[in-house]
Amino acid sequence: MLLNFFRSPFSSLRLSLLLAAVPALLFLAGCDREPQGPVLKIGYMNCNNEQETMQRFAPLTRYLSEQAGVRFEAGEFALTHTNSLLYIVLQHNAGLKLVAADKRGHFGARSAGTLIARKDSGIRTLEDIRGKRLVFGPAMAPTGYLAQYDLMLNAGIDPETDLAYYAIPSGSFKHEKVLYGLYFGAFDVAAAPALDLELMAADGKINPDDFVVLAQSPMIPYCTFGSSADLDPAILARVRKALLGLKTQDTVEIDGERVKVLQSAWVEGFEELLDSDYDIIRDMARRTNMPPYQTF
Amino acid sequence: MTFDRFDRFHGLLLLLVAGGLVLLLAVAESGGGRSAAGVDKAMEQDLDYQARVAFVQKLYGPVEDLRRDGQLQQALLKLDELERRYPGEAHGFILRGEILSRMGVLAEAVASYVAALRLNGDYVDARSPLSRQTEIRQLVDDGLRILGGQARSHPENVSLAAAVKNVHYLQSRLAGGCE
Numbered sequence: 474m475l476l477n478f479f480r481s482p483f484s485s486l487r488l489s490l491l492l493a494a495v496p497a498l499l500f501l502a503g504c505d506r507e508p509q510g511p512v513l514k515i516g517y518m519n520c521n522n523e524q525e526t527m528q529r530f531a532p533l534t535r536y537l538s539e540q541a542g543v544r545f546e547a548g549e550f551a552l553t554h555t556n557s558l559l560y561i562v563l564q565h566n567a568g569l570k571l572v573a574a575d576k577r578g579h580f581g582a583r584s585a586g587t588l589i590a591r592k593d594s595g596i597r598t599l600e601d602i603r604g605k606r607l608v609f610g611p612a613m614a615p616t617g618y619l620a621q622y623d624l625m626l627n628a629g630i631d632p633e634t635d636l637a638y639y640a641i642p643s644g645s646f647k648h649e650k651v652l653y654g655l656y657f658g659a660f661d662v663a664a665a666p667a668l669d670l671e672l673m674a675a676d677g678k679i680n681p682d683d684f685v686v687l688a689q690s691p692m693i694p695y696c697t698f699g700s701s702a703d704l705d706p707a708i709l710a711r712v713r714k715a716l717l718g719l720k721t722q723d724t725v726e727i728d729g730e731r732v733k734v735l736q737s738a739w740v741e742g743f744e745e746l747l748d749s750d751y752d753i754i755r756d757m758a759r760r761t762n763m764p765p766y767q768t769f
Numbered sequence: 770m771t772f773d774r775f776d777r778f779h780g781l782l783l784l785l786v787a788g789g790l791v792l793l794l795a796v797a798e799s800g801g802g803r804s805a806a807g808v809d810k811a812m813e814q815d816l817d818y819q820a821r822v823a824f825v826q827k828l829y830g831p832v833e834d835l836r837r838d839g840q841l842q843q844a845l846l847k848l849d850e851l852e853r854r855y856p857g858e859a860h861g862f863i864l865r866g867e868i869l870s871r872m873g874v875l876a877e878a879v880a881s882y883v884a885a886l887r888l889n890g891d892y893v894d895a896r897s898p899l900s901r902q903t904e905i906r907q908l909v910d911d912g913l914r915i916l917g918g919q920a921r922s923h924p925e926n927v928s929l930a931a932a933v934k935n936v937h938y939l940q941s942r943l944a945g946g947c948e
Contacts, residue, residue: 579845579869581877582928587842667842674846675853681846689842692874717927745928747919 508542513708514550518559518696521645530554532737535725540715541708552712553699558615560697561751561758565765568702571751572709573716573743575696578668582744583692585667586620589684594661599628599688605661607632607639608654611647613764614666615754620690621664623757628688652679662687668695693754694746716743822898825860832864841868859889863901870908876932879912883935886942893942905939912936 515537517530538544552572553563563569574582588607590596596605602625610617618641625632632639640660642650648669655663656679667689673679698716700709719742724731735741759766772780826833828851835844845868852861866881882892882905891897893905913936920929 579865579877580872580874581880583874585842585872670842670846671849675849681843681850686840686842692872745926747923747926 508538508544513543513552513704515552515554516550518553518555529738532725532727532732532734533740535727536719536723536734537712537715539725540718541711543708551701551704551708553701555697555699556613556615557694557697557751557754558613558619558758558763560694560699561754562765563699564748564751569699570702570704570709571746571748572698572700572713574694574698574746575738575740576742576744577695577740578671580667580692580695581741582695582746584616584695585692586616586618586624586690587665587667587670588621588624588662588687588689589655589665589670590662590687591655591658592683592685594685596661596687597685599625599630602662602687603630603635604637606637606659607662607664608651608660609639609641609664610651610666612641614648615693615757616666616668616690617648617651617664619754619757619761619763620693622761622763624688624690626760649673649678656683691753693757694750697746698743713745717745719743825858825899828855829860829864836864836868836871841872844868857888859885859892860899862888863892863899866908867901867904870904870911875908875911875915876928876935879908879916879932879935879939882908883938886939890942902943906943909936909940909943912939 515530515534517526519526553560553569555563557574560569560571564571576582578584588599588602590602596602609621612618622632625635630636641647642654644650648666651663651665652669652673654660655665670679670681670684674681698712700712719735721733721735721741723734725734726732755766758764762768829848832844832847832851835841835847845865848861848865848868852858855861862881862885866878866885869875869878869881882901885892889899891899892901894900895902912933916929916932916936920926920933923929
């Protein structure tokens with residue numbers, strides 16, 4: 474059952490999958506070429522807020538509908554779009570199959586977690602963070618929490634006992650709050666995804682020269698499309714082909730407007746990874762006692 | 770005044786000699802000029818090239834410094850900054866490829882080198898001060914071994930196939946192939 478993982482203790486962290494409203498919205502918006510065939514549902518991970526997620530993925534959902542020839546409605550979802558940690562949780566708990574991974578930023582279909590400090594803080598190495606205040610991203614974020622927690626453990630630093638304290642920002646835009654929390658001095662050290670450093674620097678929100686990267690995790694897969702174990706293989710193949718074939722200039726019509734699918738989804742393309750590429754995350758989850766391997 | 774046939778014959782000869790002289794002068798003038806212009810142009814090209822190399826090395830110096838210090842993420846961010854100012858500069862792609870390769874992001878590193886070589890073939894020219902032949906050869910070896918091995922195990926994987934195609938492109942450029 475795909476929703477099993479919501480029953481884990483981490484459900485309180487509000488890391489939820491949005492359900493069928495996206496496709497419903499699409500078809501209410503008017504589609505003059507409604508595809509025939511099976512009815513499917515895509516669960517999109519909610520990054521910041523529901524409205525943003527709806528807008529972000531509506532064009533991609535429309536595109537997949539057109540390319541794969543399927544309709545989307547409420548129900549047990551057949552496809553998921555989540556971060557790579559949730560992918561391995563769903564894969565472990567419900568036999569989710571790998572479809573494709575998002576490509577975005579320097580590392581394509583992979584990303585990394587960094588531990589950073591302000592350059593003027595005097596903190597220069599990982600060893601210097603003992604007794605300091607640290608801010609993580611969301612607790613189920615592979616490159617905003619898991620990777621950095623693992624980095625510290627590997628360096629002999631136990632975040633539970635060796636820091637002054639650590640915190641996780643509340644509400645939405647947690648990754649940005651992490652950077653600002655460090656920037657404005659509320660924390661000494663921040664667990665920032667490498668991708669967010671890249672994006673925020675590109676937007677002029679931060680100046681990379683103001684920070685020092687104390688440590689960086691190995692590369693791990695980025696956000697990932699998965700399919701339920703019982704999805705028709707022919708549909709899975711069509712969806713995968715459509716995703717891998719997406720080009721920057723591909724558009725769909727949303728509310729009478731031609732919208733670029735990839736740009737809307739904040740994605741530069743898709744890559745076909747191997748399930749074994751996710752073993753590195755599985756190892757991190759085991760070492761950090763995270764789902765799906767946590768024990769109490 | 771009358772001219773007999775003898776006079777006309779001499780006149781014709783004089784005209785032919787004068788014409789020949791003019792032609793010779795013209796040919797000599799143009800040949801020497803071309804040679805001088807050729808020297809000037811070659812020198813101009815050499816100067817342009819040296820200036821470009823010096824500029825590129827100075828421009829990307831901070832990235833090289835960060836890379837040498839092992840601050841790879843910072844080096845990438847600095848590279849982004851320069852790329853916003855000089856988009857599409859081949860040297861930026863080369864440095865990005867080197868950094869990504871060191872970070873173990875092999876397919877992306879290969880793609881970055883491919884982008885660089887499509888813009889500027891100097892990086893596979895052993896005589897160029899910009900040459901990266903050794904690094905590219907190493908990358909090709911790694912690519913064929915790692916990406917090629919994965920692609921053989923998963924022949925249906927189109928992303929791996931595309932990555933191996935990029936490795937083959939680098940291999941062909943090392944072998945002297947061009948665009």
